[in-house]
Amino acid sequence: MDELVKEVIPLLQYLIPGFLTAWIFYSLTAFKRPDTFGQIVQALIFTFVIHGTVLIVKAGLLWVGSKGYIVGQWDVKTEASWSFVISVVLGLLSCFWATNDKLHAVLRNKKITKQTSYPSEWFSTFAKHKRFVVLHLGEYRLYGWPSEWPSTPDQGQFVIEQPSWLDDDGNEIPLDADFFVIDASKVHWVEFSTKTW
Secondary structure (H helix, E strand, C coil), X not given: CHHHHHHHHHHHHHHHHHHHHHHHHHHHCCCCCCCHHHHHHHHHHHHHHHHHHXXXXXXXXXXXXXXXXXXXXXXXXXXXXHHHHHHHHHHHHHHHHHHHCHHHHHHHHCCCCCCCCCCCHHHHHHHHCCCCXXXXXXXXXXXXXXXXXXXXXXXXXXXXEEEEEECCCCCEEECCCCXXXXXXXXXXXXXXXXXXX
């Protein structure tokens, strides 16, 4: 049993930075978590990138040290610390790239992809087109500013600021509320107004 523990602990120490990065990414973005196998594969990819970056940092710091500027000694604690820092930075950078579409915009411009960085076309439309919306709820139409919206059209809630009902002629009937929360499953379709904030 002791031998098994001695073999498992170094393996876990090696893999934990990748799992930390994957956890940060899925905790801070609207992307759905893949199944367990998919999460493990992504964590392994992150682990590969993290440890490759640690090797580059190590080589750079050893080179700086060979030029006479020595800060400290490279040991197991230093390597673990750099792995932690790089895993957090990589997780946050991944969130940044996945939530603002800048990287994908460059790749689309170079004709490398046609995809956006958003989890769905639904989410992409709300993120790109910041406007007042009309939520069609069968007989009723709710008008307002979508401060929050679900990642997919069938789950979650809309949070509508400055809500008002629209009558058949399109006239606003303001609600006596600052916010209106409505289940996405009640919405038949969404109409984007030309009016922006």
